[in-house]
Amino acid sequence: MSYETVTFVWFVLLGVLLCGYAILDGFDLGVGILHPFLAKTDQERRLVMNSIGPLWDGNEVWLVTFGGALFAAFPVAYATVFSSFYLAFYLLLTCLIGRAVSLEFRSKVHSPTWRRLWDFGFFLSSTSAAMLLGVAGGNVMQGMELGPKYHYEGSLLSQLGWYPLMIGMLTVSLFALHGAIYLYLKTEHELQSRVRSAITPLFYVFAGMYSLATLATWWHVPHATENIANYPLLWIVPILNALAVLNIPRAMHLGKPAYAFFSSAMVILALASLFSVAIYPNFMLSTIDPAYSITLDNARSSEGTLNIMLIIAGLGMPCVLSYTLVIYWIFRGKVRIDTNSY
Amino acid sequence: MMDVEILSRLQFAGTIMFHYLFPPLSIGLGLQLFLCELASYRTRDPAWEAAARFWTRVFAVNFAMGVSTGIVMEFEFGTNWAAYSRFVGDVFGSALAAEGIFAFFLESGFLAVLVFGWDRVGPTMHLFSTLMVSLGSIFSAVWIVVANSWQQTPAGYHIVWHDVQGESMPRAEVTDFWAMVFNPSSVDRLTHTLIGAFVLGAFFAASVCAYYLLKGRHEEFARRCLSIALPTSLLFTILAAATGHDSAQKLVETQPAKLAAMEAHFETTDQPTGLYLFGWPDAEDETVHFGVQIPYLLSLMVHNDPMEPVLAMDQIPADERPPVWLPFQTFHLMVGLGTMMIGVAGLACWFWFRDSLSQRRWLLWTIVFMPVAAMTANQAGWVTAEVGRQPWIVYPSVQDGVEMMGLKTADGLSESVTAEQVLSSIILFGIIYSMLFAVWVFVLNHKIQHGPESVEALLEHKRTTRADSMSEQFERSGKSHGGDFLEEDSQ
Numbered sequence: 072m073s074y075e076t077v078t079f080v081w082f083v084l085l086g087v088l089l090c091g092y093a094i095l096d097g098f099d100l101g102v103g104i105l106h107p108f109l110a111k112t113d114q115e116r117r118l119v120m121n122s123i124g125p126l127w128d129g130n131e132v133w134l135v136t137f138g139g140a141l142f143a144a145f146p147v148a149y150a151t152v153f154s155s156f157y158l159a160f161y162l163l164l165t166c167l168i169g170r171a172v173s174l175e176f177r178s179k180v181h182s183p184t185w186r187r188l189w190d191f192g193f194f195l196s197s198t199s200a201a202m203l204l205g206v207a208g209g210n211v212m213q214g215m216e217l218g219p220k221y222h223y224e225g226s227l228l229s230q231l232g233w234y235p236l237m238i239g240m241l242t243v244s245l246f247a248l249h250g251a252i253y254l255y256l257k258t259e260h261e262l263q264s265r266v267r268s269a270i271t272p273l274f275y276v277f278a279g280m281y282s283l284a285t286l287a288t289w290w291h292v293p294h295a296t297e298n299i300a301n302y303p304l305l306w307i308v309p310i311l312n313a314l315a316v317l318n319i320p321r322a323m324h325l326g327k328p329a330y331a332f333f334s335s336a337m338v339i340l341a342l343a344s345l346f347s348v349a350i351y352p353n354f355m356l357s358t359i360d361p362a363y364s365i366t367l368d369n370a371r372s373s374e375g376t377l378n379i380m381l382i383i384a385g386l387g388m389p390c391v392l393s394y395t396l397v398i399y400w401i402f403r404g405k406v407r408i409d410t411n412s413y
Numbered sequence: 414m415m416d417v418e419i420l421s422r423l424q425f426a427g428t429i430m431f432h433y434l435f436p437p438l439s440i441g442l443g444l445q446l447f448l449c450e451l452a453s454y455r456t457r458d459p460a461w462e463a464a465a466r467f468w469t470r471v472f473a474v475n476f477a478m479g480v481s482t483g484i485v486m487e488f489e490f491g492t493n494w495a496a497y498s499r500f501v502g503d504v505f506g507s508a509l510a511a512e513g514i515f516a517f518f519l520e521s522g523f524l525a526v527l528v529f530g531w532d533r534v535g536p537t538m539h540l541f542s543t544l545m546v547s548l549g550s551i552f553s554a555v556w557i558v559v560a561n562s563w564q565q566t567p568a569g570y571h572i573v574w575h576d577v578q579g580e581s582m583p584r585a586e587v588t589d590f591w592a593m594v595f596n597p598s599s600v601d602r603l604t605h606t607l608i609g610a611f612v613l614g615a616f617f618a619a620s621v622c623a624y625y626l627l628k629g630r631h632e633e634f635a636r637r638c639l640s641i642a643l644p645t646s647l648l649f650t651i652l653a654a655a656t657g658h659d660s661a662q663k664l665v666e667t668q669p670a671k672l673a674a675m676e677a678h679f680e681t682t683d684q685p686t687g688l689y690l691f692g693w694p695d696a697e698d699e700t701v702h703f704g705v706q707i708p709y710l711l712s713l714m715v716h717n718d719p720m721e722p723v724l725a726m727d728q729i730p731a732d733e734r735p736p737v738w739l740p741f742q743t744f745h746l747m748v749g750l751g752t753m754m755i756g757v758a759g760l761a762c763w764f765w766f767r768d769s770l771s772q773r774r775w776l777l778w779t780i781v782f783m784p785v786a787a788m789t790a791n792q793a794g795w796v797t798a799e800v801g802r803q804p805w806i807v808y809p810s811v812q813d814g815v816e817m818m819g820l821k822t823a824d825g826l827s828e829s830v831t832a833e834q835v836l837s838s839i840i841l842f843g844i845i846y847s848m849l850f851a852v853w854v855f856v857l858n859h860k861i862q863h864g865p866e867s868v869e870a871l872l873e874h875k876r877t878t879r880a881d882s883m884s885e886q887f888e889r890s891g892k893s894h895g896g897d898f899l900e901e902d903s904q
C-alpha cells in the first residue's frame with residue numbers, strides 16, 4: 072500500500088471510530104439528557120440508569136481510542152486540535168468524570184438528597200458533554216483561527232459563535248432522540264408509554280434543528296459542499312441521511328422500535344460521514360490563511376508507523392467487535408433491577 | 414504569575430498522581446479477586462463466591478475512578494504538551510492507541526459481565542470475565558509503561574526534519590517497532606510497576622480483613638481472604654525489592670544523572686562510593702546534611718563490585734542536571750517503605766502460619782495501615798522516575814553509535830496555551846479531584862463497613878433469582894402456570 076493510500080485508510084478508520092463513539096455513547100448520553108424528564112420515581116430513575124449500566128463505560132472507550140488513534144496516526148492534528156480546544160476539552164473532561172461518578176455513586180447511599188444530587192449531575196454532565204462535542208464539531212466544520220506553525224490564535228469565546236452553538240444543539244437533540252428510542256426498547260409498562268409519547272416531540276425538535284443546520288451549513292460554510300459538488304457520487308450520503316431521518320417516525324409507527332433505533336444510528340453514521348466528507352482533506356481549516364491549515368498530508372505519522380498501526384488495528388478491532396457483540400447479547404432484553412444494579 | 418512550564422508540570426504531576434492512586438489498586442485487587450473467584454470455581458463453596466462478590470463491588474468503585482481520571486491524561490498530552498505530542502506522536506501515539514485497542518475495550522467490556530453479570534452468566538463465563546478484566550488492566554499498564562520507558566530510554570527511532578512553512582522541525586519516527594517496545598528499560602520498569610501494584614492489592618485486601626478481625630466482624634470471610642492476601646503480599650514485596658534493584662542497576666548506563674540524583678552523589682572520585690541511608694541533600698553546596706552513609710555499598714549495588722566508583726553529578730553538563738532533593742527523598746522513602754513492608758508481610762505470614770495472628774492486635778493494626786505505605790511507595794517511585802528524568806521530557810540517546818537529540822520539558826509545551834488557562838484548569842481539577850477523593854473514600858468506607866453478604870443471604874438470593882428466571886422462561890414459552898413446581902423448589 073502506498074503512503075497516500077494508508078493515510079487515507081487511517082482517515083477512514085478514524086471516521087469509523089468517531090461513528091462508533093457517536094452511535095454508542097450517543098444513546099447513553101441521550102439517556103442522561105432525558106433522565107430527569109422521563110423517570111419519576113426512584114425505581115424508574117434506577118431503571119433508566121441501569122438501562123445503560125453495563126454499556127456506557129465500553130461506549131466511552133471508543134472516544135478514548137479515537138483520541139489515541141488520532142495521536143498515533145495524525146499527531147500534528149491531535150496536538151493542535153486538543154490545545155486549541157483547551158478550556159472546552161477540560162469542561163468536556165469534567166462532564167465525562169461527573170457522569171461516571173454520578174452513575175457509579177448514586178445508588179451507593181440511601182438518602183434522597185444524595186440521590187437528587189447525583190441525578191442532577193448525571194443530567195447536567197450528559198447534556199453538557201453532548202453540547203460540547205457538537206460545538207467542537209461545529210468549529211472544526213467552519214474553520215478556526217489557525218496561525219503559522221500550527222499555532223492557534225483564537226480563544227474559548229471565539230469558539231462560541233452561533234454556528235458551533237447551533238451544531239451543539241443539533242447534537243443534543245439528536246442524542247436525546249437516539250436515547251429515547253433506546254429507552255423505549257429497554258423499558259416496559261408505564262415508563263415505556265411515557266418514553267413513547269416523548270419520541271414524537273423529540274423527533275420534531277431534531278428534524279427542525281437538522282433542517283436549520285443544513286441550511287446554515289450551506290450558507291455559512293461554503294467549503295463544506297465542495298467535495299460533494301466535485302464528486303457527485305457523494306450525494307448518496309445526504310440522501311441516505313434524509314431517508315434515515317424520515318424512517319424514524321415510520322418505523323415507530325409500524326411498531327418496530329428496533330428498526331427505528333437502527334435508523335437513528337444510521338442518521339448519526341450519515342451525519343458523521345457528511346462531517347468527514349465536508350472537512351476532507353483538512354483536519355482543521357485555517358480561517359486566517361488556507362496555507363496554515365492542518366491537512367492529512369502535513370499531520371500524518373511516518374509511513375512505517377501508519378503501517379504498524381494498521382496491523383495493530385487489524386488484530387485488535389475484530390476482537391473488540393466480537394466481545395462488544397457478546398456483551399450486548401448478554402445484557403439484551405428489558406432492563407431489570409437486581410442486587411448488582413446501580 | 415507563574416509561567417506556563419511550571420504550571421503545566423504541576424498540572425501534569427497533580428493529575429497523574431491522582432490518577433495513579435487507582436490503576437495500581439485495580440491491578441492489584443484484580444489479582445486478589447481473580448484468585449478468590451478461582452477458589453470459588455474450584456471448590457463451588459458459596460463462601461468463596463460471597464467473598465468474590467464483595468471484592469467485585471470494591472473493585473468496581475475503584476475501577477470507575479481509574480477510568481475517568483485516565484481520560485484526562487490522554488487529553489492532557491494534546492492540550493498542554495502539543496509541541497511534545499508533535500515530536501513524539503509517531504512513537505508514543507502508537508503505544509497509546511495500542512492501549513486503547515488491546516486493553517481498554519477488553520477491561521470495560523468484561524467489567525460489565527463481572528459487575529452486572531453475576532446472575533446472567535454461568536460461573537465459567539464469570540471467571541473468564543474476571544480474568545479478562547485483570548488481563549486488560551495489566552495490558553493497559555504494559556502499553557503505558559512502554560510509552561513512558563521509551564521517553565526514559567528511547568530506542569528504535571530516528572530523527573526526521575520536516576519543513577513546516579519554511580522552518581525545519583524535528584520529529585522522532587519509528588524505525589523498529591519492537592526495539593521501541595522493548596527499549597532498554599521497558600521490561601524492568603514494567604515488572605517493577607506491576608509488582609508494586611500487586612503489593613498494593615495484597616495489602617489492601619489484607620487491610621480490610623485485618624480490620625474485620627480487630628472488630629470481630631465477618632471473621633470467617635477475613636480468614637478466608639487472608640489466606641490469599643498474606644502469602645501474595647510476602648511474595649510480591651520480596652519481588653519488588655529484586656526488580657527494583659534490577660531497574661536501578663540499569664540506570665548507570667541509561668540515565669546516570671538520575672542515579673546520581675537519587676543518591677545525591679555530587680562528586681566523582683576514584684574512591685568506592687557509599688550509599689546514603691538518609692540525609693538532606695543541598696544541590697547548591699553540593700553536600701548532604703545529616704547524611705548517614707554506608708561505605709562501598711552503592712558501588713557494590715550498582716557494579717556488583719564494592720571498589721568501582723559510580724559516576725556523579727559533576728560529569729553531567731550543568732544545564733542537564735535533574736533536581737536532587739526530590740528524587741533523593743522519594744527514592745529513599747520508597748526503599749524504606751519497601752523494606753518495612755517486607756518485614757510486616759514476613760511477620761504476618763509467620764504468625765499466620767503459627768495460627769496466632771489474631772491475638773497480635775498491634776500487628777493487625779499495622780496491616781490495616783499498610784495500603785497507605787504501599788500507595789506512598791508507588792507514588793514515590795513514580796516521582797523518582799519522572800523528576801529524575803528532568804530537564805528532559807524525552808531523554809537523549811545513542812542509536813547505532815549516533816547521538817540522538819532529546820527533547821527538553823520546556824520545549825514540549827503548547828504554544829497557544831496561556832498561564833491563565835492552565836491555572837484555571839488546575840483550579841477546576843483541584844476542586845473536582847478533592848470532591849472525588851472525598852466521595853471515593855466515603856463510598857469505599859461504606860462498602861467496607863457494610864462488608865460481604867452472609868452465605869445464607871447469598872444462597873437465598875440465588876434461589877430467588879433462579880426462580881425468577883424460571884418463571885420468565887415459563888412466560889416466554891407460554892406456560893405461565895409453573896407455580897407448583899416453583900413453590901416446591903423455593904421451599
